[in-house]
Amino acid sequence: MWPDSFAARYRALGYWTGQTLFDLLGSHADSVAVVDGDREVTYAQLRDRASRLAAGLHNLGVRRGDRVVVQLPNVAEYFDVIFALFRLGALPVFALPAHRSAEIGYFCSHTEAVAFITTDVHEGFDHRTLAPAAGKATTIVAGDPGAHLALSSLYADPAGPDDGPESHEVAFLQLSGGSTGLPKLIPRTHDDYLYSVRASAEICGLTADSVYLAVLPVAHNFTMSSPGVLGVLHAGARIVLARRPDPATVLPLIAVERVTITAVVPPLAHLWLDAVAGMPQKPDLSSLQVLQVGGAKLADTIAERVGPILGCRLQQVFGMAEGLVNYTRLDDPDEIVLHTQGRPISPDDEVLIVDDAGEPVPDGTVGHLLTRGPYTIRGYWRAEEHNREAFTPDGFYRTGDLVRRQAGGYLVVEGRAKDQINRGGEKIAAEEVENHLLTHPAVHDVAVVAVPDPYLGERTCAFVVARAGAPAPTLPALRTYLRERGLAAYKIPDKLRVLDAFPITGVGKVSRRELRAALAATEKG
Numbered sequence: 001m002w003p004d005s006f007a008a009r010y011r012a013l014g015y016w017t018g019q020t021l022f023d024l025l026g027s028h029a030d031s032v033a034v035v036d037g038d039r040e041v042t043y044a045q046l047r048d049r050a051s052r053l054a055a056g057l058h059n060l061g062v063r064r065g066d067r068v069v070v071q072l073p074n075v076a077e078y079f080d081v082i083f084a085l086f087r088l089g090a091l092p093v094f095a096l097p098a099h100r101s102a103e104i105g106y107f108c109s110h111t112e113a114v115a116f117i118t119t120d121v122h123e124g125f126d127h128r129t130l131a132p133a134a135g136k137a138t139t140i141v142a143g144d145p146g147a148h149l150a151l152s153s154l155y156a157d158p159a160g161p162d163d164g165p166e167s168h169e170v171a172f173l174q175l176s177g178g179s180t181g182l183p184k185l186i187p188r189t190h191d192d193y194l195y196s197v198r199a200s201a202e203i204c205g206l207t208a209d210s211v212y213l214a215v216l217p218v219a220h221n222f223t224m225s226s227p228g229v230l231g232v233l234h235a236g237a238r239i240v241l242a243r244r245p246d247p248a249t250v251l252p253l254i255a256v257e258r259v260t261i262t263a264v265v266p267p268l269a270h271l272w273l274d275a276v277a278g279m280p281q282k283p284d285l286s287s288l289q290v291l292q293v294g295g296a297k298l299a300d301t302i303a304e305r306v307g308p309i310l311g312c313r314l315q316q317v318f319g320m321a322e323g324l325v326n327y328t329r330l331d332d333p334d335e336i337v338l339h340t341q342g343r344p345i346s347p348d349d350e351v352l353i354v355d356d357a358g359e360p361v362p363d364g365t366v367g368h369l370l371t372r373g374p375y376t377i378r379g380y381w382r383a384e385e386h387n388r389e390a391f392t393p394d395g396f397y398r399t400g401d402l403v404r405r406q407a408g409g410y411l412v413v414e415g416r417a418k419d420q421i422n423r424g425g426e427k428i429a430a431e432e433v434e435n436h437l438l439t440h441p442a443v444h445d446v447a448v449v450a451v452p453d454p455y456l457g458e459r460t461c462a463f464v465v466a467r468a469g470a471p472a473p474t475l476p477a478l479r480t481y482l483r484e485r486g487l488a489a490y491k492i493p494d495k496l497r498v499l500d501a502f503p504i505t506g507v508g509k510v511s512r513r514e515l516r517a518a519l520a521a522t523e524k525g
């Protein structure tokens with residue numbers, strides 16, 4: 001948490017206002033807040049549903065400070081659930097729909113969650129089968145509950161749950177993309193998060209007339225707060241939920257719902273552009289004003305096609321669940337919008353760019369990005385040891401990103417120093433996958449690295465040294481093995497190379513750089 005002097009300053013500057021996330025539902029009673037297929041939920045209805053669900057969860061024993069792992073796709077009930085938890089002061093732990101038993105099991109046990117709220121079947125996967133992984137947490141299902149508790153049975157008379165939380169308390173735990181063996185959890189407070197939400201809504205030009213299409217998973221930080229669904233609720237505008245991100249689903253929704261703004265990762269922007277460019281009969285995208293692209297580096301060649309093909313403004317977003325978010329501004333010149341990843345939200349976002357020795361580098365030189373500010377965490381949740389590495393003694397977060405700063409404070413992302421793969425915006429911690437692979441009987445040693453990919457930006461390659469005497473493992477066998485261990489599909493390596501030994505760096509570590517170079521050489525040859 002922030003030292004008192006910083007907290008006092010952020011309050012005095014009006015960044016932290018003393019409100020909680022539940023207060024977002026206070027006004028705009030009769031406007032539509034959420035559209036999910038044929039269903040429309042007004043602000044007043046959402047507030048009422050969330051209050052009744054809060055009462056039901058309270059009856060079940062969920063209390064202020066308790067953790068609840070939430071894994072829901074883009075459905076209206078998601079909002080009932082998170083606002084019920086915000087009302088109670090219980091902490092949602094935001095899992096992604098792609099997570100499987102390995103991740104869900106870890107989130108539930110690490111946070112000592114009292115409940116696990118999920119869906120029935122999504123994208124062909126029966127999420128109720130994750131209940132055993134949830135352990136002691138009560139499994140609650142939105143939809144057909146099977147043998148579990150139905151979310152729909154929990155809406156009760158809102159007869160006074162406990163007092164709600166205070167604004168300086170942690171509101172929820174968000175997931176870090178991570179570079180360590182086990183994912184770290186990010187504690188965000190009501191005060192700090194609401195500041196980023198309000199400021200983002202303003203930067204992104206949201207008004208009560210905006211219509212935001214939620215395409216990426218609603219639980220991801222980008223879709224939640226940059227300006228995301230919470231920014232939309234702050235503005236009194238309308239959220240339209242897309243169940244799937246493909247052009248066949250999304251393009252008609254944009255036309256029918258008169259969507260004004262949406263947010264995607266670079267591969268989706270690419271897919272939509274190719275789809276629209278290839279259509280003899282152009283879809284009606286006349287309502288669309290802004291396409292936000294973030295989560296991974298956007299190639300110039302894709303950036304340049306957005307305006308001409310979709311007829312809207314591009315906004316680049318470089319953010320992180322730990323806090324700092326950068327945006328190109330809607331009135332920035334094309335030069336900036338096409339070729340930079342934006343500048344920070346707040347005049348009080350402190351950005352430091354340093355060399356390997358920790359010394360600041362001049363503008364225009366690539367270095368490590370460190371940051372501190374009114375909505376960037378000072379530490380991961382219950383991870384003291386890791387925090388000593390991930391933060392400087394004076395509280396700067398080491399992002400692991402390599403950037404250079406241009407005139408006006410605009411940042412250009414040039415690479416990454418952390419052992420992470422950014423697979424089209426989905427973050428994979430190399431060590432997490434390596435630890436799973438090391439349990440395989442034929443694997444003696446392993447290193448997981450990113451390989452460039454024209455569509456996803458990066459894919460994952462596992463380099464393996466086989467155990468002496470064991471048959472060399474194959475890619476299909478390892479993929480099946482990891483799937484059976486309950487690892488999310490996006491973390492499962494795309495490629496495998498079996499080596500006799502690993503190249504070693506001067507300090508005796510596996511040289512990931514040499515592995516990447518070797519792979520690039522063999523792929524060309």
Ligand code: OOB
Binds near residue numbers: 226298320325425
């Ligand atoms: C967003 O959040 P996370 O927590 O999934 O991932 C953060 C990391 C950054 O440290 C950076 O490595 C990468 O994702 N990243 C980008 C980028 N946006 C994120 N790298 C290059 N260019 C970009 N535009 O990904 C996130 C959170 C809030 C808003 C937007 C994205």
